[in-house]
Every structure is written in structure tokens, then in C-alpha cells.
Amino acid sequence: MLSQQIRTKFLQYFKDKGHTIVSSSSVIPHDDPTILFINAGMNQFKDVFLGKNERGYTKATTCQKCIRVGGKHNDLDNVGHTSRHLTFFEMLGNFSFGDYFKAQAIQYAWEVSTTVFGFDAEKIWATVFEEDDEAFELWKAYLPEKRIVRMGEKDNFWSMGDTGPCGPCSELLFDRGPSYGRAFSPLEDPDGERFLEFWNLVFMQFNRDASLKQHPLPKKSIDTGAGLERIVSLKLGVDSVFEIDIFQAFIAEVARLCNKPYRKEDPQLAPAYHVIADHVRSLSFAIADGAQPSNTERGYILRKLLRRAVRYGRILGLQKPFLADMLPCLIDTMGSDYKELVESQTRIADILSLEEETFLRTLKRGGNILNTIIDQTKTSSSKQISGKNAFKLKDTYGFPLEEILLIAKDNGLKVDLDAYLVLENQAKIRSKAAQTIHFPQKENDVFKEYIKHHPTTGFLGYTQTEAEAAIIGILIDGKFVEEIKEGQNGHILLDKTPFYPEKGGQVGDTGSLTHKEAHFKVTHCHSPFPGIIAHLGKLEKGCLLLGEPLSAQVDKQKRQEIANNHTATHLLHWALQKVVGAHIRQAGSLVAEDHLRFDFNHHKALSKEEIRQIERLIQEKIREGQRVQTYEISFEKAQKDPDIKQFFGDKYAAIVRVVDIDYSKELCGGTHAENVSTIGSFRIVKESSIASGVRRIEAYTRVKAEEWIYEQEDRLEKAATLLKSSPLQLVEKTQNLIEENKILHTEIKALKSSQLKQLTQTLLTKVQYVGSIPFMAQIVDTEELNALSEQIAQALSSYVVILAHTTKERCQVMVRVSKDLSQKGILASSLIKEIVPIISGGGGGKKESAQAGGKNPEGLLQAFEQVQKWLLQNA
Incomplete structure (x- = not known):
């Protein structure tokens, strides 16, 4: 070419x-x-x-x-x-x-x-x-x-x-x-x-x-x-x-899919071919490089591209998902020069199909109203979609404003943005009024001013969990003071510390600061401003003065569990890329002492087999017992090494720290196990979606993982006991019960049907006339009011039927009116209004069918009489 x-x-x-x-x-x-x-x-x-x-x-x-x-x-x-x-x-x-x-x-x-x-x-x-x-x-x-x-x-x-x-x-x-x-x-x-x-x-x-x-x-x-x-x-x-050659190949493929010839001079249809050909390229290359449609930032742009392509496809008569069908043509045309398209073909197809199916459901849900609005606007003199209709499309059917503007432009229309923005602002005001927002106390300005005149805190925690230090700052209620007394809460700043401050997803250390008789319990450690490590907690005993020396002691057991989980998180990231694909990127994490959480970009749920494969890979590496190395290199050098994972969007200093487990290398400032073997065991306990295109894995290690397995075994034992079975026979026992339940359900359904038929025959003998109108009003011993009234209606050609079911404090009422009577103005919705006040309830309905619920079952007979009076007066 x-x-x-x-x-x-x-x-x-x-x-x-x-x-x-x-x-x-x-x-x-x-x-x-x-x-x-x-x-x-x-x-x-x-x-x-x-x-x-x-x-x-x-x-x-x-x-x-x-x-x-x-x-x-x-x-x-x-x-x-x-x-x-x-x-x-x-x-x-x-x-x-x-x-x-x-x-x-x-x-x-x-x-x-x-x-x-x-x-x-x-x-x-x-x-x-x-x-x-x-x-x-x-x-x-x-x-x-x-x-x-x-x-x-x-x-x-x-x-x-x-x-x-x-x-x-x-x-x-x-x-x-x-x-x-x-x-x-x-x-x-x-x-x-x-x-x-x-x-x-x-x-x-x-x-x-x-x-x-x-x-x-x-x-x-x-x-x-x-x-x-x-x-x-x-x-x-x-x-x-x-x-040109590339696009002609794509356009020919679109023409084949829609079975319509492409004519470049056609002002109505030619743009549709162009949009689809262009947007498929953008979407495919972006997805191949690790992006995917979502509700935010670049993901939102991709979603907008995809939806625009789909809308143009519908102009060409493509009512079913078709974007993934364009991929083979794109790969034939450009795959030899861009190998990433070939390598990611399956993933691209999956994401395109999933997104397209989701949007088609949205269009189906809001399509009628959208088409009606467009058709009405085209015939109007203003050729402008009203702000009310635009807001309805967004608020009710999920069409973003940018998409509405594109739809309008594609149809030669405009949007009344001023009116739209008024409605959107009113909605925001209502939303704010419905919630109470509590803002945390902001101390950044205090620390920002402090750091101008004081040294930074030295971090010793990579090699130490205990250290002798000196107090260089005491903060209580947002103000720096000279001392902290027994019973007071505050922040203690030290010249150096072994405490790791919360950052990068890793929770902060806890422990104690002691000096002679004074004991400060550290409940949290964080870095509120660059260069500052603050120890948050309560002075349980004694008094601490600014400048005093003290002993800083980290909770070693908790630190070790956190370190194990952090190293396990790196293994999880590595295993995900091995099993699911190289496109996996971390989108957030939490590393605590009792569990770990890992968010990543992926377009669908992991299968049970994928989860087990990930667990097996991690367990294999735990058994290998690889030593965990850490070292510092220049960021420039790290950028040139494709084996080192970087969390894009993060800002790195000129010198960065690498956590190296041979097969897994990441830039990371957290604390880690010295050897992978100390992780002990690893189990994924939950895999879920937290946002469009973002999945979350929650996992346990060591004792917590073992306890979780025991919990599952206990549940299994309990279920087996309840079903009078053993764990090994539980599946077979459950299957037998399901089959028995199906048979019983069928028998019960048949019995209920027979009972309803018998009850129907009995009730038909209760029909009386109010004037010339066949009328029935009965309290029945069944909750199947709809099915029962339907059977009665089928047996009568003209009727007003009222059925009620009562409990001690409640009642339900069903009213049915035949079509011939509704055409004469006798409406079920009118009759239910006569009943509702008497039974202290509420309800409504249509011309031929209405329902109500009430709190006064004793008023039913009076309600029936009221309906008869109404019929005599209005029939």
C-alpha cells in the first residue's frame, strides 16, 4: 500500500x-x-x-x-x-x-x-x-x-x-x-x-x-x-x-457489514462510513495500549467515540454490535506495522463488544424518547432541543451533555444550553440540600509554614523498628505548643523516626513513644506535608516537652504483617499480568496488616480458573522463597528499564527506590518482607467491580488466609449438618433437594390452580346486580387476587368485581371492570378512590384494573356498600 x-x-x-x-x-x-x-x-x-x-x-x-x-x-x-x-x-x-x-x-x-x-x-x-x-x-x-x-x-x-x-x-x-x-x-x-x-x-x-x-x-x-x-x-x-488506501479498506468492510454501497457524494450516509472507519482505529489503538472506555477522563473520551460510532452505524441500519467485526480488516491493514493490534485482538474485541452491548441497551431504554425529541425538534422553527428535554436525556437516560450536543450536531440541530444549565444547577442545589457534608480539619497550611523554619524528619524504617529520637514539634488542635500533657491527643514530630507514614496505599505504623515515665501511644502515622512525618496519638501517661529525647518503637508484629502484604501485592500484580495480560495496570491499592486490596484496569470479571491460576502462581513463588532486594537508582535509568513497573501519573524524585524480586520489579517506597517465603500463604477472598473498567481483588496472607480457609470449612460442615449429610456428599444431597423442590413446586402450583378454579366457581354464584350491572364484592382467603379476578373476568362478559384479602391489621383490594362498562365511564380507578378513604389506605390504577392497600380491614364491608351506592348514582 x-x-x-x-x-x-x-x-x-x-x-x-x-x-x-x-x-x-x-x-x-x-x-x-x-x-x-x-x-x-x-x-x-x-x-x-x-x-x-x-x-x-x-x-x-x-x-x-x-x-x-x-x-x-x-x-x-x-x-x-x-x-x-x-x-x-x-x-x-x-x-x-x-x-x-x-x-x-x-x-x-x-x-x-x-x-x-x-x-x-x-x-x-x-x-x-x-x-x-x-x-x-x-x-x-x-x-x-x-x-x-x-x-x-x-x-x-x-x-x-x-x-x-x-x-x-x-x-x-x-x-x-x-x-x-x-x-x-x-x-x-x-x-x-x-x-x-x-x-x-x-x-x-x-x-x-x-x-x-x-x-x-x-x-x-x-x-x-x-x-x-x-x-x-x-x-x-x-x-x-x-x-486513501487504508480508509477505503475500512469503508469497504463497513459497506459489507451494512449491505449498503458507499457513495462519497452522499451527504446523508457518507459521514457514517467515515466516522466508523476513523473511530474504530482510535478505539482499537487506545485499547491495545492499555486504555478502555469508562466514565472518567480518557476512558470517557473513548466511550464517547464508541457511542458516536454506534449511532452512525444505526444510520446505516446496523442494529446489532458490529465494531468488533471491523477488527480483522484493521489488523490485515495495519497489523504488520503495529504488532500491538495483533497481540491485543481478543481483548479489543471483548471490550468493544461489551461497551457496544451496554450502549445499545441504553439506546433501547431511552431510544424512543430520544428519537421523539429529535423528530419533534426537526419540525420546529427553532431547530433547537429544549433545555428540559436535554436535561431529561441526561438525568433519566444517562446521555452526557457532550453526547447530546454531538447527537444534535449530527442531526443538524442545536441545544438550549442556557435552560439546560439552569435545570442542572437546580438539581445540584437539591442534591446538596439532601446531604450533610463534614469536612476534615485542614492542617496543611500549618505544616507548610512549619517546614519553612524547621528541619525535615529522617526516615529510618527500612532498616529499623526502634530508634532514639528528639521531639522537634508538638501539634495540638491545629496549633504548635511547647508540651503535651497526660490525656491529650496530638501530633508528635521527631527529628528521625522508624515509623512508616501512610502513603502509596500502605497504612501507617503504630507503636509507642516513651521517655522516662511518659508514654505516648501512636495510633496513626502519616505525612501531612512533604518532609514531615507526624505521629498521631494520645499521651497515656506523664508529660512530653519540646526538645526532649525519647524512644520510638514500632509495633513489630503489625509492621511485619504489613510488609508481607505489601510484597504479596507486588506478586499479585505480577501474576495478574501473567494470567490476564500485559495491559493490567494498578489503579489503586490498600496494604494493611490484616488484608490487602488491589485495584486494576480490566474490562470484565476474572473467571474462577483465572483466580485459581493467579493463586497457584503466587503460592509457587512463596515456596521458592526468593529474596526481596531494594536499591536506589536514578529515575532516568528506571525509565529506560522496561522491566521496572512505574505507576504512571505518580510523580517521582530524581532518585527512586526499586523493590526487586527478580521476576517482579517496581518503583516503591513501602516496607517489604525480606524474603517472599514469609508471606506464608495467599488466598483471594473477593474479586469485584468498583467502577466501569476497574476491578478490585481483596486477599489474605499468612494466618489470616488460613483462618479464612477454616471459616469456609466450618460453613461447609454447618451446611452439611443442616442437610443431614457429610461435606463430601453435600453437592449430591443439594442436587437431590433441588429436584425434590422442583417437583413440590410443580405440585403446589397445580394445587393452587385447582383451588383457584374451585374458588372461582363458588364466587361466580355470588354475582348480583346493581341496577343492570353484574357486581361481585367478596373477602377471600387467598392472596392471589390478580389471578383469581382474572379467572372470574374470563367467565363473565360484563362485570364489576371487587376482591379483598385481609390479615390482622392490613387488607389488599383488587377492582376489575369490564371493557364495555369502562367505555361508559365506570372506571376501576374511580371505584378504588371510593374504597381508599374507608380502609385508610392508598392505591390507584387504570380504567379496567386498580389496586389498593389499607390499614383498616374492618372497613371493607362499608367500602363495598359505598361502591354499590356510587354505581347506582353514576351508572
Whole structure:
């Protein structure tokens, strides 16, 4: 394919020029919380541009997977409605990290454009930042001055986001000719229809901080980006990126699935093919790299993409899940260049199918109201979905506002946002009024001020559980004091401590601080501010003064159990990746002395066999008894080691601590067992969902795990005793009881049916007439009022039937009215209203059937008489 050829030739050109070919990074920015998705080739080199990191090369070239569907670069609304916007695309790029700058970058770009891309030199234009005279002069070596255009900051000053590396840029544009517009210059073509941008050369000179100030970078660098899909479309001379080889394969597959021919000129259906083809690529690559749809952040973006694709599929008549059926085509087309698609095919298919099925259920539930709203709005003069209807779609049927806006746009409609926001704000006010919120006391400001004038606390806990220390701070009720007296609660700060403060999911140590006769019980240890370790507790005896020496003693047994569980958590993470897949990422944890909890990203529940396989792997490693090593290395070195797990989104110092168990390596600051064997035993006691796409495992180790097994055995014994069986025969005994129960249930059902028939025949003899109306009102000895009244109704052609059942303090009433009488105005709902006040109850119903419950069974006969009076007066 031409796309593959250009990708290969581009990388080879720069390799021949001394550049290192660097593989595309994941589309998930694991070490950059400022963006949701990788949106440019330079993202993976951000720290290099900032001078925080160095690579073994100063020049690089990549073909980077990019997703632009959030934040500054958000093309979602345009996809399907324009000829060139995509949410997923491949970005060709070359980079210099302090090696070459503008002159060389411009030369390379010209040579690649005219040789590798094969573009007609007469049709190439360049734009430069209006203040960049140097770039303007450099381009004059390749282009006539009339085809070099100065542009403002909006067009020719590039930044990755609101903050980060940035600099002036020079864009290359291709003149597609007068058939694409009458503009004679890019200045006259703001939409870029005739003069289509195909390459952006960024002269990276600055770093923009949070205050939007620009600081010079340590080294002037080059960052370029050329969209592969756009280049191929220009090479082929087609109107749209959706006409290139890759997309034509996807579109043909969509046409096969929906059995409708694709016509690019069809304004109604063509966008549906485009949206599906684009969104399937974005979803598949994101899932392959470890993301998945959810209700938050990037997961929410993916869910929005998937739902938009599904809605467009319905336009093409695809009523059943179809996205996973697109995968084989995607893998045939791009799998040879992106192996992660092949390796993750099953997982991608599972997640797409699960999410699509869930959304189809949502559409089924709210689809009728949604379609009605859209149809009504289309016929209105305003062509605007009311705020009331938009809020109803969100509040009742779970359609997020962004999705409603997309649905509206896709149908040529608008949304009354002002009215919507009023309703949403009213709902928030009601929600706040319904709950009482208790905010914990905030002491951060106190500690922040304290640390300015006092030393930090030294941590000794990796090697010690006891230490001699000195008091450097006493905090009581949010204020620093000189002493703490017997019976008072407070925080004690020490110059050094063996106590581990709660962080990273590990609970804090407990123990005691003692000095002569004074004894302070430490009930919690935490780090309320960087550099501070606070011992929270109560002085049970004596008095402690600021500056006094004391002995700090950690509860050793509890510390050991915590350490065992923390090491077990690392083993669990390792085993999950082995059994479930390499995509498993920790999403939270709790390490306590009596249990451990591990949250991870996965799209479905673990099977019983998977859980047992995980347990077997961990038990095997416990028996091996591997020594647990810890050491410190530079964060830069850790980043280069693919075997070391890092918790992306966490901020690490320049020097990090590695917990190394040979087969499991993680960056971790917690305390650990010295040998895996001290974990003793490991049992998973619960696996559950805590959020969309996030699972939780709870487990026990050592004695707690053994006690849990004994508890299960005790339950088994108790169940066997109750069923007069033994544990070994319990399954067979239970199966026999189930079969017996089924037989008895059938017999009881038949008996009840027979009794109802007999009762029906008896009651039919009780029918009397109120005027000309067949009437029955009886108190019966059965709760099956609905079934009984139905049988009576089948035996009569015209009727008013009232049945009641009573207990000591309650009664239930059923009213049925034949259709012929309801058409004359005798309604079951009207009759029940006559009954309700008399029986002190409540109820309601429809024309032909109504029910009520009451607290005054003794009033039933009076109620029956009242109904008869009503019938005589109104019939």
C-alpha cells in the first residue's frame, strides 16, 4: 500500500541522514498528566526538549500514533463532516535535540517533500511566524518570495498544550488548485481547502510555564510533524483522506457489514462510513495500549467515540454490535506495522463488544424518547432541543451533555444550553440540600509554614523498628505548643523516626513513644506535608516537652504483617499480568496488616480458573522463597528499564527506590518482607467491580488466609449438618433437594390452580346486580387476587368485581371492570378512590384494573356498600 511505502521511505530517509528510528510510543501518555492522549510526535521527547533527560542520540525520526480528541487539539466534532479531520492519525516526524536547527530542518523538509513525497515543487508554499525573519530568509533558497507567507501566532506558533515546550513554526502547504477555492494565497484561505497544510516544522525554543511565561530551552531543537494520511491523499490527488488506501479498506468492510454501497457524494450516509472507519482505529489503538472506555477522563473520551460510532452505524441500519467485526480488516491493514493490534485482538474485541452491548441497551431504554425529541425538534422553527428535554436525556437516560450536543450536531440541530444549565444547577442545589457534608480539619497550611523554619524528619524504617529520637514539634488542635500533657491527643514530630507514614496505599505504623515515665501511644502515622512525618496519638501517661529525647518503637508484629502484604501485592500484580495480560495496570491499592486490596484496569470479571491460576502462581513463588532486594537508582535509568513497573501519573524524585524480586520489579517506597517465603500463604477472598473498567481483588496472607480457609470449612460442615449429610456428599444431597423442590413446586402450583378454579366457581354464584350491572364484592382467603379476578373476568362478559384479602391489621383490594362498562365511564380507578378513604389506605390504577392497600380491614364491608351506592348514582 502507498501509505506503507511512504511511511517506510520517510523513516529510511532520516535514518540515512544520521537519525535514530524510534518506535512510536503508546497513545497513552503514561508520564505526562497534562494531556489525555499522545497528540504529536514530540510528546515522547518532552523531557528531552526540557533538558530533564538525555537519550543516546541527538537526532530521531518517528511515525507516531496520535489521538486528537480532547483538550487543545480536539477534532471530534469535525470527523465525518470534513475531508481531512481525524481523531486517530499517524504523524511522521524528525527531531533534533540541540543538534541542528532551522536551516537544516528546512533543507530536509524540502528534500523529503520533493523526493520522498514526490510533490510538484511549483505547488508547495511555506508559511512562517510573522516575527521570524530568519526562517523567511532561509526559505528563499527553495521558494520564490511570493510563495512564503508570514502568519500570526494563532497559525504559526506551536505549543503542545497550555504549558510545555513551544516555539515559532513554519508550515508547508500544497496548492490543490482553483477547483478547491478562489484564494490566491494561504492568507485568503483560512479554512485551508485550497492550500492544504501537510507538514509543520516547529523551531522549539521555549518552555511555557503555568503562568504562561516563556523561558528559553536549554538547547534549541527541532520538532516536525507531517500527517501520513493527509500526505497520501495529496499524493493520490483525492478530495478526502477517507479516499486513501487504508480508509477505503475500512469503508469497504463497513459497506459489507451494512449491505449498503458507499457513495462519497452522499451527504446523508457518507459521514457514517467515515466516522466508523476513523473511530474504530482510535478505539482499537487506545485499547491495545492499555486504555478502555469508562466514565472518567480518557476512558470517557473513548466511550464517547464508541457511542458516536454506534449511532452512525444505526444510520446505516446496523442494529446489532458490529465494531468488533471491523477488527480483522484493521489488523490485515495495519497489523504488520503495529504488532500491538495483533497481540491485543481478543481483548479489543471483548471490550468493544461489551461497551457496544451496554450502549445499545441504553439506546433501547431511552431510544424512543430520544428519537421523539429529535423528530419533534426537526419540525420546529427553532431547530433547537429544549433545555428540559436535554436535561431529561441526561438525568433519566444517562446521555452526557457532550453526547447530546454531538447527537444534535449530527442531526443538524442545536441545544438550549442556557435552560439546560439552569435545570442542572437546580438539581445540584437539591442534591446538596439532601446531604450533610463534614469536612476534615485542614492542617496543611500549618505544616507548610512549619517546614519553612524547621528541619525535615529522617526516615529510618527500612532498616529499623526502634530508634532514639528528639521531639522537634508538638501539634495540638491545629496549633504548635511547647508540651503535651497526660490525656491529650496530638501530633508528635521527631527529628528521625522508624515509623512508616501512610502513603502509596500502605497504612501507617503504630507503636509507642516513651521517655522516662511518659508514654505516648501512636495510633496513626502519616505525612501531612512533604518532609514531615507526624505521629498521631494520645499521651497515656506523664508529660512530653519540646526538645526532649525519647524512644520510638514500632509495633513489630503489625509492621511485619504489613510488609508481607505489601510484597504479596507486588506478586499479585505480577501474576495478574501473567494470567490476564500485559495491559493490567494498578489503579489503586490498600496494604494493611490484616488484608490487602488491589485495584486494576480490566474490562470484565476474572473467571474462577483465572483466580485459581493467579493463586497457584503466587503460592509457587512463596515456596521458592526468593529474596526481596531494594536499591536506589536514578529515575532516568528506571525509565529506560522496561522491566521496572512505574505507576504512571505518580510523580517521582530524581532518585527512586526499586523493590526487586527478580521476576517482579517496581518503583516503591513501602516496607517489604525480606524474603517472599514469609508471606506464608495467599488466598483471594473477593474479586469485584468498583467502577466501569476497574476491578478490585481483596486477599489474605499468612494466618489470616488460613483462618479464612477454616471459616469456609466450618460453613461447609454447618451446611452439611443442616442437610443431614457429610461435606463430601453435600453437592449430591443439594442436587437431590433441588429436584425434590422442583417437583413440590410443580405440585403446589397445580394445587393452587385447582383451588383457584374451585374458588372461582363458588364466587361466580355470588354475582348480583346493581341496577343492570353484574357486581361481585367478596373477602377471600387467598392472596392471589390478580389471578383469581382474572379467572372470574374470563367467565363473565360484563362485570364489576371487587376482591379483598385481609390479615390482622392490613387488607389488599383488587377492582376489575369490564371493557364495555369502562367505555361508559365506570372506571376501576374511580371505584378504588371510593374504597381508599374507608380502609385508610392508598392505591390507584387504570380504567379496567386498580389496586389498593389499607390499614383498616374492618372497613371493607362499608367500602363495598359505598361502591354499590356510587354505581347506582353514576351508572
